[in-house]
Amino acid sequence: MNKEIQESLIDLHLQRAVFGLDADEKQTFESLLADAGVGLDDSFDLAAAAVGLIDLQIDEPLPPHLQARVIASADEYFASTAAENETVDEDDFQKVLTFEPKRSWSWLGWAFAAVACVALAANIWVTRIAPAEVAGPTKTPEKTPVKLTPEQELAQLLASQASLVKANFGVGNVKELKDVGGDVVWSDEKQTGFMRLRGLPVNDKTKETYQLWIFDKTQDKATPIDGGTFDVDKNGEVIVPIDAKLKALGPELFAITIEKPGGVVVSKREKIAALAKVETQSKTNT
Amino acid sequence: MTQAILHRIASGDRTAVQDCLSKYGGLVWSIARKLLRNSDEAEDAVQEVFVDIWKNAGRFDESQASETTFIAMIARRRIIDRIRYSTRRISADSLDDVLLEPFTRADKAMQMSVEANEAAEAMRKLRPEQQQVLRLSIIQGMSHQEIADATGMPIGTVKTHARRGLMQVRENLGLGKADRLKEVSI
Structure with missing residues (x-):
């Protein structure tokens, strides 16, 4: 293959991988490949495909x-x-x-040999190798741990010696939700936290859910940590455990958005139900 | 060691179809939606992509690329062909929209595949203009002309950056050998 054809082929491979080929270019490409007697080189398309994976949200x-x-x-x-x-x-x-015709019967010898081998192996296993069944000690029934309510877990966290981040919730950008309030408590050390929320209306689970976002020191502001989805099923105060999907360190802001059931990967931030900005970091609980 | 799903498909294991859909359905669907931006068209494209996957499963070579990259490659090829043959360009976002994306879950961003991380690393080694052109073309699906209009670069420069940038990424990912085409011809 001369250098000129090789260059043209590289150009067309690149063009194909990045922008695609139109009908004429495709015809030229196929002719060149055929004339040069070479196959399609996937490496250009694989490189483009790998670049295409960057920032791809598989949501x-x-x-x-x-x-x-x-x-x-x-x-x-x-x-x-x-x-x-x-x-x-x-x-x-x-x-x-x-x-x-001989080949149609030649497998019979092999089949007999295979059956004999299996039978021999089974015999050796049963008579010489198979372990005897031994009665083990009776298992002591395990105690079922008592499941604490979110209120009790929050009380435990507040009573612990862990350093806690605390912030108060205020309104977001949903005009109807002007009475939203409450607070949030988070422990970096225990990677656990709770929201105590008031004024957040009961949601229709079939249509929407609440989702928490944690903006911390480790993440870019464009990619806050998903703090989990939750539903509100009663009026008044609700306590919601935080279900951070990543390790959150030094949260600076907590945002609750209203999303479709199941939550989202990318929030359009159209409905921010509540916001809690952390004023002081990692306050030691005393 | 678990056998690659594509090898199982190539050997006629029908149970691998469901595994393939579970593992890569979201990937193909995301690529289709990203590049086509029209749900009906994306659905038709996904169906075609999977037929291509069944047909090409036997060509998968794990020493060259991962299954994820191979499947993404098949998806891109089919979708780009679709776009070119329908003579309708990808309805790309304006540059401003690209820069002002809504926030995204960090855990998903963090869970970026190994392949995407390697590609991002390979991209970081390029000149900024090359990175910009490849991002706009491959990730955002813009044409030469759209990139030239959006960036003010002459169209020839856009092509040059795309060409040199992808060659470099290919080398950085260990996919390309300078004399690869020659080797195939021997």
Whole structure:
């Protein structure tokens, strides 16, 4: 392959990987590959695919109806390839019967040998190797730990010697939620925390959920830590445990948004129900 | 060692289809939505991508790339072809929109695949203009012309940055050998 063709092929591989080829370019590309007697080099497309993974948010699985479509097309695809293979197999079988009759029986010797080996192995296992069953000590029933309520867990955290971050909740950008209040307590050391919230309305779980976001010292402001989703099922004060999906260190701001059921990966911040800004960091609990 | 899903598919193991969908369905769906921005079109593209995956599973070579990258490659190829043949360009965001993305869960960002981390590392070694052009083209799906319009670079410069940038990324990822095309021809 001369240098000029090689350069053109590299150019077209690159163009194809980054921007795609139009019909004319594709034809030129295929002709060049054929003339040069070389195959497609995946390395350009693989490099572009790897770059395409950067910042890609894989935030939801395939929708069920689409998954069903893909499975149906897979069934169709595999059925058609299986049918093709069967045709080929039958043809081969015919050839064997017609031209090589001995081969159709030659497997019998191997089959007998295999059966004999299995029988011998089973005999050795049963008579010489298999461990005797020994009655073990009776297991002492374990005590079921008492599950504390969020109120009790919060009380325990407040009573502990851990350094705590505390902040008060105020209103967000949802005009109707003007009476939201409460506070949040977080321990870096224990990686646990609780929100005590008031004025947050009971949500319709089928339509929306609340989601907490933790802005801490370790994360970029564009990527706060997901503090978990929660529902409010009663009026008045609710205590919600924080379910931080990553280690949060030195939280500076807690934001509660209203999202679709299950929560989101990317919040558009359209409905911020409440905000709690930490004024003082890592206050020691005394 | 667990057998790669793609190898299982190539050997006709039908149970691998469900495993493939569970593991990579979200990846393909995300790539389709990112590049096509139209749900109906993205759904059709996803179905085509998976047929391509079943067909090409036997070509997967784990010594060259991971399954994730291989599947992302098949998805990109199919989707870009779709865009080019429909003569409709990707409706890319304006630069401002790209820069002002809403906030994203850190744990998801942190869970960026090994492949994405390696690619990000490979990108960091490029010149800023090359990084910008590759980001806008590959990640945001913009055409030469759209990049030229958005950045004020001449179209030839956009192409040069894309070319040199991707060559460098390919080298940095250990995918490219200077004489690779020559090797294939022998």
